[in-house]
Structures are given as structure tokens and as C-alpha cells.
Amino acid sequence: NAGVTQTPKFRVLKTGQSMTLLCAQDMNHEYMYWYRQDPGMGLRLIHYSVGEGTTAKGEVPDGYNVSRLKKQNFLLGLESAAPSQTSVYFCASSYLLGHGSSYNEQFFGPGTRLTVL
Amino acid sequence: SQQGEEDPQALSIQEGENATMNCSYKTSINNLQWYRQNSGRGLVHLILIRSNEREKHSGRLRVTLDTSKKSSSLLITASRAADTASYFCATDGTSGTYKYIFGTGTRLKVLA
Numbered sequence: 001n002a003g004v005t006q007t008p009k010f011r012v013l014k015t016g017q018s019m020t021l022l023c024a025q026d027m028n029h030e031y032m033y034w035y036r037q038d039p040g041m042g043l044r045l046i047h048y049s050v051g052e053g054t055t056a057k058g059e060v061p062d063g064y065n066v067s068r069l070k071k072q073n074f075l076l077g078l079e080s081a082a083p084s085q086t087s088v089y090f091c092a093s094s095y096l097l098g099h100g101s102s103y104n105e106q107f108f109g110p111g112t113r114l115t116v117l
Numbered sequence: 118s119q120q121g122e123e124d125p126q127a128l129s130i131q132e133g134e135n136a137t138m139n140c141s142y143k144t145s146i147n148n149l150q151w152y153r154q155n156s157g158r159g160l161v162h163l164i165l166i167r168s169n170e171r172e173k174h175s176g177r178l179r180v181t182l183d184t185s186k187k188s189s190s191l192l193i194t195a196s197r198a199a200d201t202a203s204y205f206c207a208t209d210g211t212s213g214t215y216k217y218i219f220g221t222g223t224r225l226k227v228l229a
Binding site (some may be wrong): 004064090 | 152153157158159160161162165205207215216217218219220221224
């Protein structure tokens with residue numbers, strides 16, 4: 001099993017350009033997440049999904065859109081990139097152990113390092 | 118806003134010593150998790166402790182949880198150079214939204 005994979009690994013954009021980050025997982029997990037990590041800020045949740053066809057906003061959703069058309073894929077889109085979106089982006093997925101409770105660990109991808117000039 | 122805040126922000130110890138890092142959080146939780154991140158890599162899950170548990174062990178790791186103080190600690194015993202990494206706590210909420218909030222992390226450096 002590949003686990004959680006992310007493409008691309010690195011990307012440099014100019015302000016105003018758009019791009020899509022792809023996250024794929026082969027563990028049949030229901031939940032998927034997108035985080036950004038900035039120095040000294042830890043991880044901040046951008047958007048998440050609790051199942052195919054559903055998405056929800058996290059802490060810092062502005063400037064990003066997501067789609068979960070297939071259970072194994074979670075896409076993060078930047079419509080008009082800004083320098084403030086320079087960051088390392090991590091995707092994660094998890095399964096639900098107990099009904100109605102979130103007793104689950106998250107499995108992380110290796111990250112995408114994005115620079116917006 | 119960050120739910121979890123780790124303390125200290127950075128810690129440097131000698132190989133063989135114990136390392137203790139703390140996490141404080143703001144709201145009620147179902148469970149708290151600890152993750153490790155090696156430089157340039159994704160996070161790796163270490164241990165999960167539920168809100169009705171007070172202590173949990175896994176190998177050289179010991180985690181405690183005090184829900185009355187909204188705090189947790191991670192103890193790594195007999196540290197090794199390979200333990201050098203950043204450590205994060207992550208908490209969920211009791212609303213069932215299945216999202217986790219990560220703290221700002223403790224950077225641990227173990228000197229050989």
C-alpha cells in the first residue's frame with residue numbers, strides 16, 4: 001500500500017496563477033483533510049471531508065476550494081494564488097473506529113512545498 | 118486559533134536522558150493524540166489517549182492526560198538521536214465534526 005500520496009512535491013507559482021494539489025489514499029478511509037504548515041504556526045486545517053461528495057471548512061479556508069468526487073481522492077485548489085499562500089501543504093486521511101466518535105489516527109502524506117512569488 | 122499549545126517550544130537534551138513536553142488545550146475533547154514530524158516529512162501518529170484515560174504507555178513513550186487542567190504530557194524515556202524531531206499534540210472536539218486541531222509543536226534535539 002502506498003498510503004497517502006501527494007502531487008506535486010514542489011511547485012512555484014506567480015501571484016494570480018491557479019493550481020490544484022492532489023491527494024490520494026489507498027486505505028479506504030472515509031475522512032480526508034488538508035492542512036497548511038507555516039513556521040511557528042503548527043498545522044492549520046484548511047478543509048476536510050467526511051465522505052465522498054462532502055466537504056467542510058476548517059480554520060483557514062479562504063482562498064482555497066476542495067472537491068471529493070471519489071472516495072480515494074481529495075483535491076485542493078487555489079484559484080488565484082497569493083504570496084500569503086506560500087506554505088507546506090499536508091493531506092491526511094483517517095478511518096472511524098467507533099460509531100459516533102472520532103477515535104482515529106490520521107495518516108499523513110509527505111507534503112507539497114508551494115512558493116508563490 | 119490554535120487549540121493546543123506545546124511547551125517548551127524547543128528542547129535540547131543528551132542521548133539517554135528523558136524528554137518531557139507538555140500540551141495545553143482550550144475546550145473539552147474526546148481524545149488527544151501525539152504526532153512526530155521528522156524534518157521535511159509528514160507527521161506520524163505516536164499515541165492516542167481518550168478523555169476517560171489518565172495515562173497510556175507505548176514502548177518508550179508515556180502520555181498523561183489531565184482533563185481538569187486541560188493538559189497532557191508526553192515523556193520519552195532513554196532518548197536516542199533518532200528521536201530528534203518536532204512533536205505535536207492534536208485534539209478533537211466533542212461536537213463530532215471529526216476535525217483535529219494541532220498545536221504549535223515542540224522541537225526536540227537529542228545530542229549524541
